[in-house]
Structures are given as C-alpha cells and as structure tokens.
Amino acid sequence: MTGQFSQEVLQKLVAHWVPGQRQNQPFRVYRDTSNFFSIEYGDIVILNDTPYLIRHNTKEGRFGLDDEVKYWVKRAIDLATGEAKIVKLVFHEKFIARIGDISFECFRSPLKEARILNLVGSRPNFMHGISVQDDQGNMVRILDVIGGITLADHVWDLASRIDHETYFYQYFPEILDNYIECAEAIRFLHQAGEKHGDIRRDHIIVDRDSGVYRWIDFDYNFRHRENMFGYDLFGLGNVLMFLVGMGDLLVPRLKIDKPDIFARLSDNDTNIVFNNRVANLIKIYPYIPEDLNRILMHFSKSANVFYDQAAELLDDLYEFKSDFFKKEITNES
Amino acid sequence: MSPEINRNILIAVDASENSRRAVEYVGNLLGDIKGFKATLLHVIREPEEDEFPDPGEKDKWYQEHRRHVNRMLAEYRGMLMEAGFADADVSARSSLRYCPSMAECILAEMDSLEYATLVVGRRGLSLKEEFLFGSISGKIVRIARNCAVWVVE
Numbered sequence: 145m146t147g148q149f150s151q152e153v154l155q156k157l158v159a160h161w162v163p164g165q166r167q168n169q170p171f172r173v174y175r176d177t178s179n180f181f182s183i184e185y186g187d188i189v190i191l192n193d194t195p196y197l198i199r200h201n202t203k204e205g206r207f208g209l210d211d212e213v214k215y216w217v218k219r220a221i222d223l224a225t226g227e228a229k230i231v232k233l234v235f236h237e238k239f240i241a242r243i244g245d246i247s248f249e250c251f252r253s254p255l256k257e258a259r260i261l262n263l264v265g266s267r268p269n270f271m272h273g274i275s276v277q278d279d280q281g282n283m284v285r286i287l288d289v290i291g292g293i294t295l296a297d298h299v300w301d302l303a304s305r306i307d308h309e310t311y312f313y314q315y316f317p318e319i320l321d322n323y324i325e326c327a328e329a330i331r332f333l334h335q336a337g338e339k340h341g342d343i344r345r346d347h348i349i350v351d352r353d354s355g356v357y358r359w360i361d362f363d364y365n366f367r368h369r370e371n372m373f374g375y376d377l378f379g380l381g382n383v384l385m386f387l388v389g390m391g392d393l394l395v396p397r398l399k400i401d402k403p404d405i406f407a408r409l410s411d412n413d414t415n416i417v418f419n420n421r422v423a424n425l426i427k428i429y430p431y432i433p434e435d436l437n438r439i440l441m442h443f444s445k446s447a448n449v450f451y452d453q454a455a456e457l458l459d460d461l462y463e464f465k466s467d468f469f470k471k472e473i474t475n476e477s
Numbered sequence: 478m479s480p481e482i483n484r485n486i487l488i489a490v491d492a493s494e495n496s497r498r499a500v501e502y503v504g505n506l507l508g509d510i511k512g513f514k515a516t517l518l519h520v521i522r523e524p525e526e527d528e529f530p531d532p533g534e535k536d537k538w539y540q541e542h543r544r545h546v547n548r549m550l551a552e553y554r555g556m557l558m559e560a561g562f563a564d565a566d567v568s569a570r571s572s573l574r575y576c577p578s579m580a581e582c583i584l585a586e587m588d589s590l591e592y593a594t595l596v597v598g599r600r601g602l603s604l605k606e607e608f609l610f611g612s613i614s615g616k617i618v619r620i621a622r623n624c625a626v627w628v629v630e
Contacts, residue, residue, distance in 0.1 A: 236527075246605065246609065251525075251528055255525075255526050255527040365525055367522065367524065367525070367528070368610065369611055370579055370611030370612055370615075371578075371610060371616075372577050372578065374608065374609050374610055375609055378608065445604070447604075447608070450607070450608050
C-alpha cells in the first residue's frame with residue numbers, strides 16, 4: 145500500500161489505460177525521485193497524488209552523434225487521464241559548454257524551467273507543462289508531449305527534395321512567419337527577465353497538429369556576464385541563418401562543391417563564432433534580398449553593431465517583410 | 478582646490494588583471510594629490526537560486542568567495558596607500574546583489590554612494606566574446622549619466 149494507491153488500484157489503472165502492459169511483479173512505487181537511475185520502465189512515480197507509469201528514458205541526438213540517453217527524462221503515462229507525458233526529474237549537472245573556441249560553465253536548472261513553464265502557461269509557441277515537488281522537494285516537471293519533428297529535421301527534409309530557389313520562394317515565407325513568432329516568444333521571455341538558455345534549431349518542434357513552432361527545453365542555465373540575453377540572440381541568429389540557407393552553408397563543403405563561390409568568400413563573410421559557416425548568404429544565393437542578408441550580417445565577423453535585444457532583431461525582420469511585400473506588390477502592378 | 482568639485486572616486490574592481498591596472502592608474506595619477514578619496518567596489522553577483530544543489534553548498538561558495546573578495550580588496554587598498562593615498566581616504570566595500578546587468582548594478586551603487594567619477598578596467602574582449610556575453614565597461618560608457626567614467630585598458 146502506498147497512500148491511496150494500493151498495488152490492486154495501480155493494477156486496475158494500468159490495465160485500464162495501458163491494456164497491453166504485462167505486469168507479473170508488484171509495481172515499484174516512488175514518491176522520492178532523487179535516485180532517477182533506479183526508476184525504470186514499468187515503475188510508478190506518484191507526484192502530487194497522481195500516479196505515472198514510467199515508460200522508457202528519452203534520448204537526444206545532436207550533430208550526427210549517437211543519441212544520448214537522458215536517464216532523468218522519462219516518458220510516462222498519467223494514470224489519472226491516460227495522457228502521455230514527459231517527466232523530467234532533477235539532475236544537478238554542471239558542464240562546460242563550448243561554442244567555437246569559447247567555453248563557459250553551464251548548469252541544469254530545474255527551478256528555471258519550472259518558472260518558465262509557469263510563466264508561459266498555454267502560450268502557443270512553447271512546450272506546456274506543470275511542475276510539482278516530490279516527497280524530497282525535488283522540482284519535477286511534467287510536460288505535455290508535442291507530436292512533430294524538430295525544425296532542423298523539417299528543413300533537412302525539404303532540402304532533400306527541392307532546390308534552394310524553390311525553397312526560398314515557396315516555403316521560406318511561411319517558415320519566416322513561424323520563426324518570427326518564435327522570436328516574439330523569446331522577446332516575451334526576455335521581457336519577463338528570463339533567458340531560454342539553449343536556443344537551437346532542434347529545440348524548436350514543429351507541432352504536427354497545429355503547425356506552430358514551439359520552444360522546448362528551458363533548463364539550461366549559466367552565470368551570464370554583462371548581456372544576459374546575448375547567447376539567446378546568438379542562437380536566434382544561427383537559427384535564422386539555417387532557415388535562410390536551407391541548412392548550414394559550410395566553407396569546406398563550398399570549397400569542394402562550388403570553388404568559384406568559395407574563391408569570392410572572405411573571413412568577414414563567416415559566422416561571428418563558427419568559422420566554417422557562411423553568414424553572407426547573398427554571395428551564394430544572389431536572389432536573397434539585401435535587407436534580409438543585412439540582418440544575417442549582424443551575426444557575421446564583419447558586424448560592428450550587435451543586437452542587444454530580441455526586439456531589435458524583430459524590428460528589422462518586420463521592416464524587411466513590409467518592404468519586401470511592398471516591392472512584390474509594386475512589381476505585380 | 479575648488480571646494481565644489483566632488484573628489485570622490487569610485488573604482489569598480491574584480492580579480493582581473495585589467496582591474497589591477499585601473500587601481501594602479503588611479504594610484505599613480507592621484508596618490509600624491511591631497512583631497513581625493515577613493516572607494517574600491519566589488520559587486521558579487523547573486524547566483525541563480527538552484528545553481529547549487531543545496532543551500533549548504535551555496536553558503537560554502539559564498540563564504541569562500543567572500544574571503545577571496547576581502548583579500549583582493551585589501552590588496553588593492555594597499556596599492557593605493559603605497560601610491561600615496563592616506564589610510565582614511567581609501568575605503569572598500571562589496572555587496573551581494575541580484576544583477577541582470579553588472580554595469581547597471583555598479584552604476585546603482587555609485588548613485589547611492591554619491592560619487593562623481595567612476596573608474597573601471599577594460600578586459601579587451603574579442604569581438605565574439607563581446608557579442609555573446611556583452612562588455613561591462615562598454616555598457617557603463619553607454620548608459621552612465623551625470624558622472625565621469627575612466628576606462629583603463
């Protein structure tokens with residue numbers, strides 16, 4: 145017996161919501177999640193008087209590396225509703241993040257993620273969920289599952305099927321609108337004094353049901369220096385560059401595939417931090433509008449003015465959009 | 478000397494080499510001139526609430542950090558006195574603050590202390606570091622009002 149959930153009650157709930165689940169042993173029931181390694185497939189975690197049936201650990205892949213198992217992030221089924229959830233347990237991890245040749249200390253911050261979940265509520269451009277404390281005071285986050293693929297996978301899928309010019313004129317306008325919504329969501333966080341902390345193209349999920357782009361993973365944190373939001377802005381710039389280019393335009397690849405373009409590139413044309421990524425995309429795709437390319441160049445080695453806030457980036461994007469569409473209308477008439 | 482001029486100098490410092498140069502500069506420039514008072518200021522940035530797994534570890538970090546800061550401020554104080562400042566004319570203070578922007582925190586401390594001149598060192602960040610993390614001295618120069626700012630490189 146564990147509180148109101150006896151083994152018999154749990155058996156009934158599991159049989160109701162997960163009829164295929166075979167259970168020969170009594171359930172192991174946890175109310176203290178401190179030792180997350182010991183919580184395994186088929187166990188029950190009770191949080192805020194709700195039992196969750198634990199399924200598998202989640203994985204995260206990055207830059208072609210094998211998927212890393214995240215033992216503190218579990219797929220689960222809410223046995224009160226039958227809904228699939230992601231249960232993020234507390235893992236106090238400190239690690240060194242490396243961006244180009246710069247490194248700095250980061251840490252996972254369950255409290256930050258809980259604050260942001262509470263702040264964003266049901267705003268469409270974020271993942272949704274609640275945070276509850278287990279019996280030991282660990283701040284556990286219970287997240288809704290978003291059906292869909294990452295923005296990175298979405299763009300790579302398009303890149304495997306169409307050429308850049310088709311992409312740019314047929315798909316990019318809608319992608320840009322969605323990106324702007326995402327940047328607005330980051331502006332909202334910043335205005336509330338919160339940073340996302342790990343803005344990447346695979347931390348945006350394209351919601352299969354609504355088509356909305358949604359930010360995930362808010363638990364990265366670091367002791368910022370002067371500009372609390374500089375790293376987020378850098379992330380927004382990288383994502384924009386990836387979207388405009390329909391992928392990363394890598395200098396070594398261009399040297400092999402397009403030596404004539406490679407010959408025209410200078411150091412100033414590359415990303416301010418990633419030396420091997422081209423930022424000055426107009427040199428590769430000349431139909432990219434100057435105003436849009438100018439925004440990308442804020443994230444290049446030739447930049448002498450940086451965006452301090454998401455609002456500044458957004459102002460430039462809105463101005464580009466309005467001018468671009470004005471020109472299109474003029475050309476048509 | 479004209480009595481209406483505010484001769485209180487605030488030197489914002491940390492443990493970096495550029496801070497040491499800023500202290501040296503003030504000592505060399507003003508140490509032999511009577512009437513100036515210098516205050517060394519170090520703002521300790523309040524860590525995020527769960528940067529440390531438990532309050533005990535945070536407290537341990539804070540005590541250790543505070544010891545380093547006190548040692549650093551004592552050393553800088555000694556440098557100013559060696560350069561000619563009188564013992565009574567040099568003070569030091571450190572405060573633990575929630576600081577989304579260190580530049581704004583330093584300027585807020587300065588306002589509360591009624592100093593008219595602020596001295597900071599400049600780290601000499603690379604372009605990409607300045608882009609990613611921002612520059613404290615750069616922001617101070619941009620937003621400071623009603624005071625003189627000396628940036629020592």
